[in-house]
Amino acid sequence: MADPYQNNVYHQGGGDSYGTYGEGGGHDGYGYQADYPPQEEDAASDVTEGHDEEDQMYEGEYQGIPHPDEVKAAQRAARTKSRTTGSAASELQELSEQYEDIMEDCGHGRFQWTLFIVLGLALMADGVECFVVAFVLPSAEKDLCLSNAEKGMLGLVVFLSMMVGAFLWGGLADKVGRRRCLIVALAINCVFAFLSSFAQGYGFFLFFRLLSGIGIGGTVPIVYSYFSEFLQMDKRGEHLSWLCMFWMIGGIYASFTAWGIIPRYGWGFSMGTEFQFHSWRVFVLVAALPAIASLVGLTFMPESPRFLLENAKHDEAWMILKHVHDTNWRAKGQPEKVFTVTNIKAPKTAEDEFIEIQSATGTPVQRWAVRSLTLCKLVQTDTQHQL
Numbered sequence: 001m002a003d004p005y006q007n008n009v010y011h012q013g014g015g016d017s018y019g020t021y022g023e024g025g026g027h028d029g030y031g032y033q034a035d036y037p038p039q040e041e042d043a044a045s046d047v048t049e050g051h052d053e054e055d056q057m058y059e060g061e062y063q064g065i066p067h068p069d070e071v072k073a074a075q076r077a078a079r080t081k082s083r084t085t086g087s088a089a090s091e092l093q094e095l096s097e098q099y100e101d102i103m104e105d106c107g108h109g110r111f112q113w114t115l116f117i118v119l120g121l122a123l124m125a126d127g128v129e130c131f132v133v134a135f136v137l138p139s140a141e142k143d144l145c146l147s148n149a150e151k152g153m154l155g156l157v158v159f160l161s162m163m164v165g166a167f168l169w170g171g172l173a174d175k176v177g178r179r180r181c182l183i184v185a186l187a188i189n190c191v192f193a194f195l196s197s198f199a200q201g202y203g204f205f206l207f208f209r210l211l212s213g214i215g216i217g218g219t220v221p222i223v224y225s226y227f228s229e230f231l232q233m234d235k236r237g238e239h240l241s242w243l244c245m246f247w248m249i250g251g252i253y254a255s256f257t258a259w260g261i262i263p264r265y266g267w268g269f270s271m272g273t274e275f276q277f278h279s280w281r282v283f284v285l286v287a288a289l290p291a292i293a294s295l296v297g298l299t300f301m302p303e304s305p306r307f308l309l310e311n312a313k314h315d316e317a318w319m320i321l322k323h324v325h326d327t328n329w330r331a332k333g334q335p336e337k338v339f340t341v342t343n344i345k346a347p348k349t350a351e352d353e354f355i356e357i358q359s360a361t362g363t364p365v366q367r368w369a370v371r372s373l374t375l376c377k378l379v380q381t382d383t384q385h386q387l
Helices: 068-084 091-106 110-143 148-176 178-198 202-216 219-228 233-261 279-287 289-298 305-310 314-331 350-360 364-386
Strands: 269-271 275-277
Touching (some): 110 219, 110 279
């Protein structure tokens, strides 16, 4: 009787080569023929040829999926080609494409995360502002002798003033600068929030909350534009969405501080019958802390380089971009990486055009007329863009 295992021969002969499985003439079994020449132990296969053992393989390499770095390089090459071929792109388009390349070189790291926290506190202050009046009304109506109509007016004036502030500061940020306008807006909010906590009458309290709302209303339009100009394209949507969380955190902060402070009636003091400082006034002060913290943090942050480039301040913008680049790569353990940008093409601004026109005119009357017409044109253009 034939041995049933005679076809399953496993033998090792001469070195490390292996025999065959199911090898035999005339059998229909699945044969695994060792037709390939023997390889050395350290030899590399065709698939892994050119790769060291310590190299980390990209997981999509075998599926034909391009590496993200290759995609970025291709996009950058396409933008460079469109600029060099003399396409009909405007100067602002050219600046946008070049700015994207620069931000990719700067990377995303410590600088953006620091700015994320600072601007998040500013957005948190905006969220707190929406809840302050609602939380203090039950306690303040006795101290300020508020009627139902006056309580409704207090709730209305907060959102009305924030709407006015958004319209006002959003336009000024394009003229004065993102950082400067945000600092002024937060400072106005802090000052008048502080004064409103000491206001003893309804009129002053309403007036101070109105001005405080105008200040804090500018944070929302400025924060998003300011932060987005420090982000590369593939990070922009994600991190701007994360920034929105701080508005909800502001509501949570206002709720917890109101719950912990306002019922503590013994936390206040009074000076006769003319001046009273109860616990709800302490809450108004504590509610301004996120704005104060953001204001302090902004003093250490630079202006938006994109804004500076659009206003022909090349040297200052280059220094800020270099600072962002060095901060990020130093934190990643690569301090030797050099900022290679040496030339930034910026568009001609309206102020440059005005200087050229003014210098070409001779008489004072003509210069005055040119100046007036130019300023009117600028105001009309900004109004159309805002609407």
